[in-house]
Amino acid sequence: MPLGYNSPTERFFRSLKHEQLHYETFKTQDAAKLSVIDYLAFYNGKRSHSTLGYQSPLEFERGYFKNAA
Template sequence: MSEYRHHVDIMNIEQSMSRKGTNWDNSPPERFFRSLKHEQLIYEKFRTKEQAKLSIIDYQVFYSGKRTRSKLGFQSS
């Protein structure tokens, strides 16, 4: 068993796997991290890991609740 699978099992995470050549599983996280990089992190310089962590947490809250979405007619959820 690989080290990765071992950690997945320890954390009781269900690994999602799609068919070969299908990337739907990665699409939401890839979109989130792209937005995080282009909408938040390029504008900030962090002096500590704690500052970076708090900035990312703030963005997660914004992204999941306050950010407008085209599917919702550019309204927040």
């Protein structure tokens, strides 16, 4: 496996821990799951990424598929 192969995954989980989970305490497992789902929606829909030209992943995909068609 090439060095850095897991970098995007590791970066996502680092962001999840530092931006979301460190600031909350959960009374139930369902509450924790909902928090992760909320963060996924934010991460993919609104959070800009420098490697994508400061676009969210959804914006990047929309542009990619629009240009590919």
